[in-house]
Amino acid sequence: MTLFHFFNCAILTFGPHAVYYSATPLSEYDTLGTSVKAAVVYLATALVKLVCLATFLQVSETEVFDPYQEALKAMIGFIDVAGLYFALAQLTHRNISQNHKFQAVGLGWAFADSVLHRLAPLWVGARGLEFTWDYVLQGLEANANLVFTISLAALGSLMWLRKNKPKTLIPIIYTCAVIIATMPSITSYQKRVMGWHFPKIVGFELVTSLVMAFCSCQLFILCQRPSL
Amino acid sequence: MADDKKSKHSKHRSLVFESIYPVVALMLILVACVELCDAATVVDVYRLIQYDISGVPFGSRFSSLNHHAASLSFQRGADLSRSVLILPLRELDIGFVQDYISQKQSLGGLLILLPQTFRPGNVGSVISETEGFRKLLAQLEKLLVHGNIPFPVYFAFENEETDAMLADVKKNDALGQQATATTGGYKLVISVSEPRKIASPTITNIQGWLPGSRADGDSNQLPTIAVVASYDTFGAAPALSVGSDSNGSGVVALLEVARLFSILYSNPKTRGRYNLLFALTSGGPYNYEGTQKWLKSLDQRMRESIDYAICLNSVGSWDNELLVHVSKPPDNAYIKQIFEGFSNVAEDLGFQVALKHKKINISNSRVAWEHEQFSRLRVTAATLSELSTPPELLENAGSLSDTRQLVNENAIIKGVKLVAESLARHIYGHQGKDIKIFADNSSLAVNPFYVRSWLDLLSQTPRVAPFLSKNEPLIMALKKELEDYTAEVSVQHESLDSSFTFYDSTKASLNIYQVASVTFDLLLLLVLGSYLIVLFSFLVITTRGLDDLISLFRRPPSRKVKMA
Numbered sequence: 001m002t003l004f005h006f007f008n009c010a011i012l013t014f015g016p017h018a019v020y021y022s023a024t025p026l027s028e029y030d031t032l033g034t035s036v037k038a039a040v041v042y043l044a045t046a047l048v049k050l051v052c053l054a055t056f057l058q059v060s061e062t063e064v065f066d067p068y069q070e071a072l073k074a075m076i077g078f079i080d081v082a083g084l085y086f087a088l089a090q091l092t093h094r095n096i097s098q099n100h101k102f103q104a105v106g107l108g109w110a111f112a113d114s115v116l117h118r119l120a121p122l123w124v125g126a127r128g129l130e131f132t133w134d135y136v137l138q139g140l141e142a143n144a145n146l147v148f149t150i151s152l153a154a155l156g157s158l159m160w161l162r163k164n165k166p167k168t169l170i171p172i173i174y175t176c177a178v179i180i181a182t183m184p185s186i187t188s189y190q191k192r193v194m195g196w197h198f199p200k201i202v203g204f205e206l207v208t209s210l211v212m213a214f215c216s217c218q219l220f221i222l223c224q225r226p227s228l
Numbered sequence: 229m230a231d232d233k234k235s236k237h238s239k240h241r242s243l244v245f246e247s248i249y250p251v252v253a254l255m256l257i258l259v260a261c262v263e264l265c266d267a268a269t270v271v272d273v274y275r276l277i278q279y280d281i282s283g284v285p286f287g288s289r290f291s292s293l294n295h296h297a298a299s300l301s302f303q304r305g306a307d308l309s310r311s312v313l314i315l316p317l318r319e320l321d322i323g324f325v326q327d328y329i330s331q332k333q334s335l336g337g338l339l340i341l342l343p344q345t346f347r348p349g350n351v352g353s354v355i356s357e358t359e360g361f362r363k364l365l366a367q368l369e370k371l372l373v374h375g376n377i378p379f380p381v382y383f384a385f386e387n388e389e390t391d392a393m394l395a396d397v398k399k400n401d402a403l404g405q406q407a408t409a410t411t412g413g414y415k416l417v418i419s420v421s422e423p424r425k426i427a428s429p430t431i432t433n434i435q436g437w438l439p440g441s442r443a444d445g446d447s448n449q450l451p452t453i454a455v456v457a458s459y460d461t462f463g464a465a466p467a468l469s470v471g472s473d474s475n476g477s478g479v480v481a482l483l484e485v486a487r488l489f490s491i492l493y494s495n496p497k498t499r500g501r502y503n504l505l506f507a508l509t510s511g512g513p514y515n516y517e518g519t520q521k522w523l524k525s526l527d528q529r530m531r532e533s534i535d536y537a538i539c540l541n542s543v544g545s546w547d548n549e550l551l552v553h554v555s556k557p558p559d560n561a562y563i564k565q566i567f568e569g570f571s572n573v574a575e576d577l578g579f580q581v582a583l584k585h586k587k588i589n590i591s592n593s594r595v596a597w598e599h600e601q602f603s604r605l606r607v608t609a610a611t612l613s614e615l616s617t618p619p620e621l622l623e624n625a626g627s628l629s630d631t632r633q634l635v636n637e638n639a640i641i642k643g644v645k646l647v648a649e650s651l652a653r654h655i656y657g658h659q660g661k662d663i664k665i666f667a668d669n670s671s672l673a674v675n676p677f678y679v680r681s682w683l684d685l686l687s688q689t690p691r692v693a694p695f696l697s698k699n700e701p702l703i704m705a706l707k708k709e710l711e712d713y714t715a716e717v718s719v720q721h722e723s724l725d726s727s728f729t730f731y732d733s734t735k736a737s738l739n740i741y742q743v744a745s746v747t748f749d750l751l752l753l754l755v756l757g758s759y760l761i762v763l764f765s766f767l768v769i770t771t772r773g774l775d776d777l778i779s780l781f782r783r784p785p786s787r788k789v790k791m792a
Contacts, residue, residue: 004749005744019764
């Protein structure tokens, strides 16, 4: 198992990011700087979130779904959104079209997320003799996360960077954004209250990510028409 | 100006690089050190004993294990030299094991799963249920202890995890899919260092001396009566040899007799005209070497003053008859006296004693009973035991099946009453009279709770002599107990005879890993590779168009045209 398995899981977890960068026009326009900046912003956001969680949250021993704790966690999750806003709107990027800006930011954000959350467990766990499906599932989750982040970045760029949007679409945009932003709460609810196991949760995440990607893609296209 | 800036810039850069090196080095070290053991299951296992007698090797010669698991349902003719065979005791076929050992077939290792009832400290089941297992276990032990086994042999107790693993392994084996590197399965790993010889193992004898009362003006040495029991054990798995019956029962009986007589002797009015010598000897399984060394170390006058000695060996699981083994001929006056004393008391207590005579063969170095060591030095002695035949070398000395459930406290209590009463009648001159000195419900009654608590303690303490250090807690406890009951206690440390050599590493942890095969990894790699390729093509098509994808693979023909 050991290193071969580790290698497999690593390419499952981090491969798609590299493939996305090289396959889309991002590589042609050399948007690596934007992705790196987004990654740094993610790091700062993660630190702020950790501090808030440590200060305000109580650690419960049992896996009980406490609505107040979960609401608190969701609110802290919105710091993520604030970080993304900062990365999209406030940072100065080189002249890149909006189309590519949100992709680059989303990619950098998702890559940093994968590295921070999944690299250490992978290195420590997948190299042992014991075989479990956990790391493969974790890789699939990383893929779903990539799609989610890019969708969120797309919706974010629609919300904050595009000034003229059709009035009817605005609530839909906001709803989709809220759904994506609260995905962590939804999965923890499933794990604790509905008792779903990891494979089921990952499957749900993959399906939802594809649906969300499709929705945000459509919204993006619809919003582009008036500006033409 | 530009040059200055450039050099500054390069200096700055080199400084930055230099400061990164130690960080990188630290990261590399950290990364390399993280090698956690992440087995799903860890089980305590106990190794088969490894020893030499005069250089001839016995027992299992290896200790570390790193092979795949196999069960008895393997296909005939399969090669097991890189597998560990898991044998539950319930399904053991002695003939099979015998074949394997005698034909010297190579095996990666043997793991024997014992039912939980044999775990020391487990007082659950009834003896009758485990009768068959005990017999099987005794046969297996004999085979393993007297054979020279070139692979590691371990004992473990069944639990849920091992049961689940064994069921899985059996299922795979039945399908013909034996576990190897390419087909997955379970891997058993025990990582311990090679076993080393135990340098100069010590045997420790503990003696307690209870002096009798001298009449005024009596300058003669008082006669002495000795009560002796050996406390150490020997079995197939040294970490599990608790020897409840052989000879935990003897030790408990000796301690109780010492306690009763200490009460009698504490009052000068009831102190007898005999000295009492209590000895807990070690080295029992090895021809009672400890007893021999202890006797030789005694002062000559003291040894000559010993009237007779009673040795206690396995008095814990008898019903109606206890045997008195002697080496002097039965028509010897002293032997007659001792035996009559015993049989009178036994009659009063409601059971029988029988006399068994076995001549000592001086040319044979085998010492089957403890009293033979006394007889070789011209001291009258007898062994009180439930065993009818003399035990063979390294047999009946605390095997795996000798656990707490085998011992009946009442048998020990009856034995204590027998010894105490007959000694007391001899000491106080009441032979033949119908007197009960240690009657029940009196202040001198045998205390069943005392017997039970010491028996429970001994049944959870493995006592193989070479693995006991000089200041082992058990030895200290026995010494302290004798100090409470006798006037003088001395501890004698001797080294075990050089013809026996023992090796360490008796206990280990078994890690059970569930491993996937190499083919699975390759398959996964294939799937992932194709997934990434598909993803790449999809993204190129959707963002740049199909033409771009095709152009990636076709070399631009324009160059060739230009060259021409």
